[in-house]
Amino acid sequence: VNFTKLKLLGFKSFVEPTELPIRTGLTGIVGPNGCGKSNLVEALRWVMGETSAKRMRGSGMEDVIFNGTTDRPARNIAEVHLAVNNSDRKAPAAFADFDEIDITRRIERNKGSNYRANGKEVRARDVQLLFADLASGAGSSALVGQGKIGALINAKATERRSILEEAA
Amino acid sequence: VNFTKLKLLGFKSFVEPTELPIRTGLTGIVGPNGCGKSNLVEALRWVMGETSAKRMRGSGMEDVIFNGTTDRPARNIAEVHLAVNNSDRKAPAAFADFDEIDITRRIERNKGSNYRANGKEVRARDVQLLFADLASGAGSSALVGQGKIGALINAKATERRSILEEAA
Amino acid sequence: GRARLLDAFELVNERFGVLFTKLFGGGSARLELIGSSDPLEAGLEIMASPPGKKLQTISLLSGGEQTMTAIALLFAVFMTNPAPICVLDEVDAPLDEANVNRFCGMVSEIAEQTGTAFLVITHNPVTMARMDRLFGVTMAERGISQLLSVDLQAAAKMRAAE
Amino acid sequence: GRARLLDAFELVNERFGVLFTKLFGGGSARLELIGSSDPLEAGLEIMASPPGKKLQTISLLSGGEQTMTAIALLFAVFMTNPAPICVLDEVDAPLDEANVNRFCGMVSEIAEQTGTAFLVITHNPVTMARMDRLFGVTMAERGISQLLSVDLQAAAKMRAAE
Numbered sequence A, B: 001v002n003f004t005k006l007k008l009l010g011f012k013s014f015v016e017p018t019e020l021p022i023r024t025g026l027t028g029i030v031g032p033n034g035c036g037k038s039n040l041v042e043a044l045r046w047v048m049g050e051t052s053a054k055r056m057r058g059s060g061m062e063d064v065i066f067n068g069t070t071d072r073p074a075r076n077i078a079e080v081h082l083a084v085n086n087s088d089r090k091a092p093a094a095f096a097d098f099d100e101i102d103i104t105r106r107i108e109r110n111k112g113s114n115y116r117a118n119g120k121e122v123r124a125r126d127v128q129l130l131f132a133d134l135a136s137g138a139g140s141s142a143l144v145g146q147g148k149i150g151a152l153i154n155a156k157a158t159e160r161r162s163i164l165e166e167a168a
Numbered sequence C, D: 001g002r003a004r005l006l007d008a009f010e011l012v013n014e015r016f017g018v019l020f021t022k023l024f025g026g027g028s029a030r031l032e033l034i035g036s037s038d039p040l041e042a043g044l045e046i047m048a049s050p051p052g053k054k055l056q057t058i059s060l061l062s063g064g065e066q067t068m069t070a071i072a073l074l075f076a077v078f079m080t081n082p083a084p085i086c087v088l089d090e091v092d093a094p095l096d097e098a099n100v101n102r103f104c105g106m107v108s109e110i111a112e113q114t115g116t117a118f119l120v121i122t123h124n125p126v127t128m129a130r131m132d133r134l135f136g137v138t139m140a141e142r143g144i145s146q147l148l149s150v151d152l153q154a155a156a157k158m159r160a161a162e
């Protein structure tokens, strides 16, 4: 299984439809301070089932919806798609029949968020299990957020054990 | 008042006598990871009266004494001198008579540390007051340790008030 | 007590706004005392809006924007009572090249105004090139630190060879 | 349960030691379960000694040494069960040029072995030059992010002009 594309619409500073191809090897992401690089990482974590607004640097989950600039009005909807290639059929049973799985998460102001797999509504839990089975997901240690590499070292010894549990 | 020189002996990785001239303007300090740059900052903070071993990245204050390498034995004494130029006589009363003040802090394993001003033993409090009056000192916000600039932003609002108190 | 703290707040807040706008090349920022009518109990909130962005609390700013905001606050406090020495240990690490240059520009300006000795620890060649003098720390012998004065011409060669 | 955790500990510990020595060009490091005889309650301690230095707890290591140690541990865990994607957001910020090169070398090696897609966010020209492809994020319109694919030749020019 591998991921092939991340698409954002109205998510944080990416108000216009944006597509990031995901390919094996090393893809560098560069740009000035404040331009939106870390927002891309948060879009990936969000579509995989992130439940904590604080880990998205917001006070509520609606902080992921584009909240406007001095020249543009705020939006009411944010949407992120992650294209998953399952041609090796390694995804869990609920997704076994698909070659391509399009996981979408969409949030609307005052209406909460929901998930879809290939257009059909699914539970948050199904999505979180899909990614957990792929050793990935919102809480995966392989998604190292900005400034978080030090947290591994500065954490208390009992907190560090959780990284081992991931490998177990 | 200004500082003119920092001298280290047996302090952390600076086992050999080391002298850093301090001059107005911008002095850059460069070198590979782990070579001892931040240890220099800690030497400055220590001689100004630092009381917390944790802020010196150690578990006890004796962690500042050179603890040896695979080729050299540990030492038992660490010493730091800070040369203060008081020709404008702005230093507090206890130090008013001196043009030059040499503040020294010395620690010996199992014997604790003491302070001297121009060779005469003084209390830690006198040294801490000297530097507090110069808007400096171990806890000054003008000594920004590695990784600490973010702490100002991530602190709780009530913790941030302390930086204002420094200005009051 | 209260009166001194309120005076300091006014002074620092005004200077913070000026330094923020200078570091960001626009935008605005201010401090607020929140949570209690008694300044001795209140918390200090920071509201900032980089140029073209809406005013927001600093948690939504990026890593580099937060560092620049913290630098503006730090120097606003510093300028109320300049110390003989200021040490900045790899403060430039999260900054892009444009912000590194603005940061160095501000440090130079403050050093000229106050006569303060600045010690700036950095790995960034852009910052190195803006220093008045450079010292290198090496561990020629493993585990043993040695301080050497670096000739600026040699440093320029170091930079060109980067 | 306990047996799985102990197995994981053995596997990760062994790999951690190998990756640490590779990243530091020598020295050694190991993990220890401390504080309780029951692995499900115990804490994970990290003991490390860079080449030529005595074994010590990681709090005495420098900022860059701690980051390299954390990278070794992260990849040791990652290799036990490689994920389809790995994201590293400015992990290279505290590293000097020699360590940036060693870090990039290790990332390349792991990507080749596992086929994982790595997203590496960086401001460091040395890291940029080691990428297979580059995307730039800009805010041509203030506050609005736009993603552009950067031609590597253009990037090489960017680097030469640094």
Ligand SMILES: Nc1ncnc2c1ncn2[C@@H]1O[C@H](COP(=O)(O)OP(=O)(O)OP(=O)(O)O)[C@@H](O)[C@H]1O
Binding pocket: A011, A012, A013, A031, A032, A033, A034, A035, A036, A037, A038, A039, A040, A063, A064, A065, A066, A067, A068, A146, C050, C053, C060, C061, C062, C063, C064, C065, C094, D143
């Ligand atoms: N909901 C939102 N709507 C619009 N803009 C937003 C929203 N949430 C965050 N932002 C903007 O995104 C910017 C932060 O982007 P991000 O953290 O991705 O920057 P970055 O490229 O990682 O920068 P750095 O190099 O400094 O880490 C902030 O300036 C913030 O104003």
Ligand SMILES: Nc1ncnc2c1ncn2[C@@H]1O[C@H](COP(=O)(O)OP(=O)(O)OP(=O)(O)O)[C@@H](O)[C@H]1O
Binding pocket: B011, B012, B013, B031, B032, B033, B034, B035, B036, B037, B038, B039, B040, B063, B064, B065, B066, B067, B068, B146, C137, C143, D050, D053, D060, D061, D062, D063, D064, D065, D094
């Ligand atoms: N008491 C001591 N005796 C000997 N060496 C020590 C002592 N305390 C710390 N050290 C050594 O000092 C080194 C750390 O130095 P320091 O933190 O100053 O590095 P640095 O130059 O700031 O590096 P970086 O660029 O990674 O931040 C460690 O490797 C540690 O082994």
Ligand SMILES: [Mg+2]
Binding pocket: A037, A038, A146, C062, C063, C064, D089
């Ligand atoms: Mg970022």
Ligand SMILES: [Mg+2]
Binding pocket: B037, B038, B146, C089, D062, D063, D064
């Ligand atoms: Mg350091």
